[in-house]
Amino acid sequence: MSSVAATTETAEHGHHAHNDDLLALLKAAPFWSTDHKVIGIQFMMTTLLMLMVGGALALGVRWQLAFPWENMPFFGALVPATAGGQIPPEFYTMLFTMHATVMIFLVIIPILAGAFGNFLIPLMIGADDMAFPMLNALSYWFMWPAIACFGCSFFFGGGPAAGWTSYPALSALSQAAPGSGHAQTFWLLGVTFVGFSSMMGSINYMTTIINMRAPGLTLFRMPLTIWSMFITAILQAFALPVLTAAGFMLVTDRILGTCFFVPAGLIVNNADPTVGGGQTLLWQHLFWFYSHPAVYIMLLPAMGMVSDMLACMCRKPIFGYKPMVYSMSAIAGLGFIVWGHHMFTSGMNPALGMTFMISTVMIALPSAVKVFNWIGTIWGGKPEFNVVFLNCIAFVSMFIVGGLSGIFMAAVPVDIYIHDTYFIVAHFHYVLFGATLFGVFGAIHFWYPKMFGRYMSEGWGKLHFFLTFVGFNGTFFPMHLLGVAGMPRRYADPYLYPYLEHFLPMNQFMTICAALMGFAQFILIGNFVLSWFFGKKAGRNPWNANGLEWATPSPPGHGNFDIPPVVYRGPYEYANPDTEADFWPQTQPPNPAT
Amino acid sequence: MKWFWCLFFAFWPIVAIVVCLLAPGNNWWFPGEAASPLGRRIDDLFYMILWITSITFVGTQLVLAYVLFKGASDTEPGTANEKAWFSHGSHKLEVIWSSVPAVILLFIAFYQLDVWAEYRVKDAFPRKRMEAVFERIHQDRQKNDSLALAEVTARQFEWRIRYPGFNADGTLKALMPDPQPTDLYAVNDLHLPASAPVMINLRTQDVQHSFFLPELRIKQDAVPGLVIPIWFEADQQRSYQLLCAELCGWGHYKMNARFVAESDEQFIEYLRQLEREQNEDRVDDAPDTDEEE
Amino acid sequence: MICLISGCGGQPEFSHSEKFQTLKPYAQIYVDQVLDNYFGSPSDMVAWDKLPLELHYGQGTVVEASGRMLTVELQAPHAEITAGTEVLWDSGILNDKDSAWILEWDEAKHQAKLESPLATNPEVGDAVILGPGQILATGRMLYAEHCQHCHGVAGDGNGPTAPYLNPRPRDYRKGIFKFTTTQSSKRASREDLSRIVEDGIPGTYMPSFKLLTEDEMTSIIEYVMWLSMRGELENQLIGLLADSYSVEAVEDRIAGGDETSDTIHQEFIDAVNDPDSFPFEVDTIVSRFTSEWVSSQEPDAEVQPLTPRTPSSDESIAKGRELYLKPSLKCAQCHGEAGLGDGSQTFAVSKDAAGQDNLTPGLYDTWGNLVKPRNLHSGIYRGGRRPIDLYSRIYAGIKGTPMPAFSSTLLRKSNPEDSGSEMTDEDIWHLVNYIYSIPFEDVKAGQGGSSIANPVKDANTASEEDSEEVAVN
Known part of the structure; x- marks a missing residue:
């Protein structure tokens, strides 16, 4: 029904280009396009660019930790001339703030929801475009004001100085972090724009997935990727407005003199005492009400995509399809009531702390179920050890570590000790980088043939994987130890403290690993770009996969499906004895024999 | 090549475990054994979770490695024409691997409630033992006076400490919520009696900070607008590291201070010393009586 | 990759003072040579024997x-x-x-x-x-770690973090330190400096470095004094040269008639090579501040009250209040009648060092910063809260600021009959007692209540009967 609306929309743009070449696709689809694939690819390019920026910022942080107060190479040029060539501590603060901001808001969320969500949802449900193509395009173009705001924040006034969590009063009072001046305000505006962008996307995804599925594609025949995108969209739609509103309130605190988050009587930087009756804890509640679900927004789509890729690569049905769906829903549901575990040491009511602790411990359960099901999927499969598969295994393996280290901080008394130490840093990097990004790297290699009609290089992909995996573990595994030793996060110079002095060599080792990992990403970018031109050509279904997206030409033209798809079965009918091939596409009519 | 990757994925968990086993010997571990009873309970809890997670880690990584090796051998030439095992899952397995972790997780959840309650829930504070300290140091107090012996005010970027002063009869006053003319002040140097639970009132003058005593495993945010009581008990009479654990501005890393746990007498003597310093007027023959205002 | 990165680090440099750029290039080179000779660079320091510093172990x-x-x-x-x-x-x-x-x-x-x-x-x-020179080297290392990003490599109070701070970090190059317990004509004693480093300056961004060891403290103090001397020599030498060899002065001289650029340059070279000219001036500058620093370390440089502190009492406080309001002492002109730091002088237009009207009305310090007289209700005493600190503030003033020394108007106890004097030693103690009492004006000691603007709420952790942590508002 609504697909009719979408067809009219696409009809305006006319031509159905069936090209097998990116340049032709881009020619056919102008810079400003409402085609979901173009928008998805635009998201992909932007986020990969931002991945490099965010990685460079991280290397700046690592530099300071390994060689404290020594002249910083490359970035030195960006630092306002510093006498003596040190990284000033407020620049360090800005480095880690911007690193988190870029990675979370401009890389992980948009590459999952924006790039893959956009590209895959209509293809995988057999629609010719999103329900609201114009909204979809806006969702991409709202990224740019956000990037501009973050850029302003970075280049003018010294950068935001309150961490990505932006706790007041540090973020609310300009005199508390005087160097950041308007930068903090710009930063908050940037977050607001990102919020608009994601919101437009999530409304679109929900509508599209509910209304525009191909005939025969019932909810429980949807690939887990679509399920994860759907659940993510719901999470975003319900959690994000809270952050956007809170961010806006913080902006008014900063520039209009409201006092939502500022209590009275604070004397900061020798200024007059503040007046007003705000509560800083209110911000923490509002912020984490979004930002904890955001962790799942940053993870669930990767889980979905890895499930699809694993099934295809192992030539075997996903193990426990429905439990997978239920666990994702459980994660999403519980994800709304665990935000307080970020605040165990904040002085909130201890009874509340207990409640949050129990819900937090329980959220480990669906994650565990998913891990077991992935292993069950590989069990008895016939995997081809290609780049996609390796990245998926890395996802599972790293997610186990990230999930298990999460149990430590779910235990409140232990969290008292490890809160705000490097243990936390290790934990979320294992989840967000170790899990999500390896999933994303796999997904890039997996769907690249669909995007551009060519394969990415397998050899370079494996080299990239190897270096990234080694660099990643070398960088982040020691952080667990630093955390247990009580090294706090966000310290420009932990070596002032005698009990941390001996960690300098370990930090230097980690920095070398981080540089290795950063270097490896150039391989990915190079592979990505060069494969447009020199990659091996790919047909419609290069992986012999079942999903609907493989029923389209590679790359799909405007309007996607040359043959309107009809779905006969679920997406995981690999190795089905009822058919001769080891895969059974969803669109293939049933065997006359059965 | 696939065998290489199988070994690769089997190898790294071994490295991880070896590193963890080597860690305590290389001083890559806790900053010393916990120096307080509560800290030891936190450590015990940590080790318990460490055991559970380690077993899970080893188990899952082993199974993962096993299925990879099995996958690799199943795709060897010769077996190549057969299809993979066709299975949509197993209801029985799902039930097992949902309920077993659920039981373990619930056990972890409920097992730790005690420690948390003791640390944070005010009714569970060891009030009796705190009052015994007041008795020993001769604090002159009413029933409703604060249990805290000092007020620690965090500010960018130091810890300002306020102790109650002395009465004319030599007894220690109780700590008042607001500064008093007789109060004694110190900075970055918190002295309190050892081997007994002692409480401080934590507040901040500007932004959010966090009071972190790694050796005692104590951490509590200092939240603008709130006064938060925290108690801790140091076993040994020595100096402990005190630092800030919540981003509080560019100088976050500079909030280096110490907590000195000492005997009751030393504590009183320290306060007396502060009092003398605070009343320094550089006239040697000053009569002893000028110590009070 | 890492080797590639680490190869790019540069060495820190002492920055020049603002007026350096006004000199002709050859004069600039001379200043650099002098400083380089006697002080070296941060990476290659010179421990000059002439300086009254403990630079060796x-x-x-x-x-x-x-x-x-x-x-x-x-x-x-x-x-x-x-x-x-x-x-x-x-x-x-x-x-x-x-x-x-x-x-x-x-x-x-x-x-x-x-x-x-x-x-x-x-x-x-x-x-x-x-x-x-080991103490200097240690001092330099510690300074780089703890001090440099506010106070700057050269101690010019202009490190990368400095623009964000209120008040600005101290510029050592004038040799003036505000909070001392020495006579108004003297510089800071080592003890004064180390107390500031140890306790910090409440109400400013200068934090406490309590945990430095004694040796570390010595090294930092000696290094700061060394920087101060270096800066003072630089400033004074530039001031001396600027009279005749600044770009502007040379232009004036050429415009004035017989001199050409070359003759002036030649004259400069002669002066540099003449031991009685510039080298002698350099010696004079160094000897002057050297002897000042040395004499400031002597015991008799200290502010020494003759009478012990008068015990605080209602009468003493009332007397102090009376003195505070006495027009000839002018306390209220700056600090305001109620002690809120809002006296009439804070609204008056003052002149800067060059005799020009300052843009913003109010009081300025030697470094050209607008300063607010202390709000005496805040309970914050930047130079320390000991009676001797407050006594010194009144007796010897706050160096480099409009807070004057009252030692000249002070009648010491030894000569109570002198009618020309306005204040006695006891009077200062009365004032001190009054100042101590201001934050508690509307609270009776020991009764709690709110004196400082800090209304706080109880944390959620408190159960009902434990209301002791709740402030009265």
């Missing part, structure tokens, strides 16, 4: 020396001497010969076992320096 004379054993008599003070410390021969036959290195040090006997036997034994009484 220890200085002393040989008591006994033979083979690998060396016993010395050390002048106190010295930092802890460790293995690997250099022994520099300062006189006698080994003077200018290679240094020896200590392998073991016996602190009790002041006896060292050297790393290698001496070729020639020095004579008894020969001067030795242990760890030459």
Whole structure:
């Protein structure tokens, strides 16, 4: 029904280009396009660019930790001339703030929801475009004001100085972090724009997935990727407005003199005492009400995509399809009531702390179920050890570590000790980088043939994987130890403290690993770009996969499906004895024999 | 090549475990054994979770490695024409691997409630033992006076400490919520009696900070607008590291201070010393009586 | 990759003072040469003997020396001497010969076992320096770690973090430190400086560095004084040269008639080479501030009240209040009648150093910053809260600021009959008592209540009957 609306929309743009070449696709689809694939690819390019920026910022942080107060190479040029060539501590603060901001808001969320969500949802449900193509395009173009705001924040006034969590009063009072001046305000505006962008996307995804599925594609025949995108969209739609509103309130605190988050009587930087009756804890509640679900927004789509890729690569049905769906829903549901575990040491009511602790411990359960099901999927499969598969295994393996280290901080008394130490840093990097990004790297290699009609290089992909995996573990595994030793996060110079002095060599080792990992990403970018031109050509279904997206030409033209798809079965009918091939596409009519 | 990757994925968990086993010997571990009873309970809890997670880690990584090796051998030439095992899952397995972790997780959840309650829930504070300290140091107090012996005010970027002063009869006053003319002040140097639970009132003058005593495993945010009581008990009479654990501005890393746990007498003597310093007027023959205002 | 990165680090440099750029290039080169000669650069510092600083671990004379054993008599003070410390021969036959290195040090006997036997034994009484310049080097390292990003490499109070701070970090180059307990004509004593480093300055961004060890503290203090001396020499030398050899002055002179650019340059070169000209001036500048620093360390430089503090009482406070409001003492003109720091002078237009009206009305310090007179209700005492601190503030003023020294109007107790005086020692104590009482004006001691604007709520953790943590508002 609504697909009719979408067809009219696409009809305006006319031509159905069936090209097998990116340049032709881009020619056919102008810079400003409402085609979901173009928008998805635009998201992909932007986020990969931002991945490099965010990685460079991280290397700046690592530099300071390994060689404290020594002249910083490359970035030195960006630092306002510093006498003596040190990284000033407020620049360090800005480095880690911007690193988190870029990675979370401009890389992980948009590459999952924006790039893959956009590209895959209509293809995988057999629609010719999103329900609201114009909204979809806006969702991409709202990224740019956000990037501009973050850029302003970075280049003018010294950068935001309150961490990505932006706790007041540090973020609310300009005199508390005087160097950041308007930068903090710009930063908050940037977050607001990102919020608009994601919101437009999530409304679109929900509508599209509910209304525009191909005939025969019932909810429980949807690939887990679509399920994860759907659940993510719901999470975003319900959690994000809270952050956007809170961010806006913080902006008014900063520039209009409201006092939502500022209590009275604070004397900061020798200024007059503040007046007003705000509560800083209110911000923490509002912020984490979004930002904890955001962790799942940053993870669930990767889980979905890895499930699809694993099934295809192992030539075997996903193990426990429905439990997978239920666990994702459980994660999403519980994800709304665990935000307080970020605040165990904040002085909130201890009874509340207990409640949050129990819900937090329980959220480990669906994650565990998913891990077991992935292993069950590989069990008895016939995997081809290609780049996609390796990245998926890395996802599972790293997610186990990230999930298990999460149990430590779910235990409140232990969290008292490890809160705000490097243990936390290790934990979320294992989840967000170790899990999500390896999933994303796999997904890039997996769907690249669909995007551009060519394969990415397998050899370079494996080299990239190897270096990234080694660099990643070398960088982040020691952080667990630093955390247990009580090294706090966000310290420009932990070596002032005698009990941390001996960690300098370990930090230097980690920095070398981080540089290795950063270097490896150039391989990915190079592979990505060069494969447009020199990659091996790919047909419609290069992986012999079942999903609907493989029923389209590679790359799909405007309007996607040359043959309107009809779905006969679920997406995981690999190795089905009822058919001769080891895969059974969803669109293939049933065997006359059965 | 696939065998290489199988070994690769089997190898790294071994490295991880070896590193963890080597860690305590290389001083890559806790900053010393916990120096307080509560800290030891936190450590015990940590080790318990460490055991559970380690077993899970080893188990899952082993199974993962096993299925990879099995996958690799199943795709060897010769077996190549057969299809993979066709299975949509197993209801029985799902039930097992949902309920077993659920039981373990619930056990972890409920097992730790005690420690948390003791640390944070005010009714569970060891009030009796705190009052015994007041008795020993001769604090002159009413029933409703604060249990805290000092007020620690965090500010960018130091810890300002306020102790109650002395009465004319030599007894220690109780700590008042607001500064008093007789109060004694110190900075970055918190002295309190050892081997007994002692409480401080934590507040901040500007932004959010966090009071972190790694050796005692104590951490509590200092939240603008709130006064938060925290108690801790140091076993040994020595100096402990005190630092800030919540981003509080560019100088976050500079909030280096110490907590000195000492005997009751030393504590009183320290306060007396502060009092003398605070009343320094550089006239040697000053009569002893000028110590009070 | 990492080697590639780490190769790009640069060395820190002492920045020049603002007026440096106004000099002709040859004068700039001369200033640089002088500073480089006597002070060096951050990466290659010169420990100049003429400066009254303790830059070495220890200085002393040989008591006994033979083979690998060396016993010395050390002048106190010295930092802890460790293995690997250099022994520099300062006189006698080994003077200018290679240094020896200590392998073991016996602190009790002041006896060292050297790393290698001496070729020639020095004579008894020969001067030795242990760890030459080591304190300066340690100071430089600690300064870079703790101080530099506010106070700047050159101690110009202009580090990268400085623009964000209110008040601005101290610029040492004037040799003036605000909070001292020395006479108004004196500089800061080492004790004053170390107390500031140890306790910080409440109400400013200067934090407390309480946990520095004694040796670290010594090193930092000596380094700060060294920076201050370097900056003072630079400033004064530039001031001297600017009269005749600034770009502007040279243009004026050329416009004035017979001189050309070349003759002026030649004249400058002559002056540089004439020991009685610039080199002599440099010596004079250095001797002047050197003697000032030295005399400021003497015991009689300290502010010394003659009477003990008058015990605080209602009468004393009332007397203090009376004095505070006395027009001739002018306290209220700046601090305001209620002590809120809002006196009439804070609204008056003042003149800057060059005699021009300042843009914003109010009071300015020597560094050209707008300063607010202290709000005496805040309970924050930047220079310390001891009676002697408050006494010194009144008696000797706050250096570099409009807060005057009352020592000139003060009648010391020894001469109570002098009618020309306005204030006695006791009067200062009355004022001190009054100032102590201001934050508590509307609270009775010991009764709680809110004196300082800090209304706080109880944390959620408190159960109902435990309302003791709740402030009264």
